[in-house]
Amino acid sequence: MRHGESEANVAEIWQGHMESPLSGLGRRQAASAGRALRSFPVAAIYSSPLGRAVETAEIIARETGYAGEIVKLPGLIERHGGILQGHHWPDYAAANPELAERFLSAPDSERWALVGAEDTPSVLRRARGAIEEILRRHDAGEVVVVTTHGGLLKAFLSDTFGREIFENGEPRVPNTSITRILYNASGPKLLELASTGHLERVTTQPTD
Numbered sequence: 291m292r293h294g295e296s297e298a299n300v301a302e303i304w305q306g307h308m309e310s311p312l313s314g315l316g317r318r319q320a321a322s323a324g325r326a327l328r329s330f331p332v333a334a335i336y337s338s339p340l341g342r343a344v345e346t347a348e349i350i351a352r353e354t355g356y357a358g359e360i361v362k363l364p365g366l367i368e369r370h371g372g373i374l375q376g377h378h379w380p381d382y383a384a385a386n387p388e389l390a391e392r393f394l395s396a397p398d399s400e401r402w403a404l405v406g407a408e409d410t411p412s413v414l415r416r417a418r419g420a421i422e423e424i425l426r427r428h429d430a431g432e433v434v435v436v437t438t439h440g441g442l443l444k445a446f447l448s449d450t451f452g453r454e455i456f457e458n459g460e461p462r463v464p465n466t467s468i469t470r471i472l473y474n475a476s477g478p479k480l481l482e483l484a485s486t487g488h489l490e491r492v493t494t495q496p497t498d
């Protein structure tokens with residue numbers, strides 16, 4: 291799953307590798323996701339080393355009663371955003387309209403080079419490496435939770451299951467949406483894509 295909403299998400303700041311804590315809503319989203327996972331016997335939790343993903347994983351561990359270690363894998367980190375990192379995207383696009391237009395219209399193979407960001411093949415290599423490491427550590431039938439980032443998830447899911455799975459044109463995987471994948475001898479099978487049903491009662495205001 292993607293991490294909960296961060297403070298930088300709220301401010302529309304391009305994060306990439308920069309740190310930003312979860313917002314109050316983000317913590318409630320993570321708690322709701324954790325409650326949705328209580329019916330599964332969680333064998334392990336893995337996370338990107340960035341704080342917003344780790345905090346999401348910690349909340350999920352608390353809500354599910356998972357008492358083991360949260361394993362941080364560098365391969366799960368978000369795409370490095372190059373010169374966009376730390377910038378408020380609407381302001382940056384307004385100040386650099388020509389670059390913004392080229393960036394948004396360019397094919398994936400060219401887009402990231404325009405801003406000095408990590409290219410998609412590099413993201414996929416390390417994401418696949420992290421998933422392969424996780425699979426080596428676990429037996430068939432074990433349930434594993436992975437907290438990571440929207441950019442990495444979109445690239446990995448599109449490459450694994452085809453770009454057509456995002457038919458609605460959603461540019462990002464929603465915060466704390468749950469995607470379920472079954473790995474077996476015949477390869478990965480997509481069981482559920484970016485589900486947000488557990489967030490229906492999560493509001494923008496605290497309820498306690």
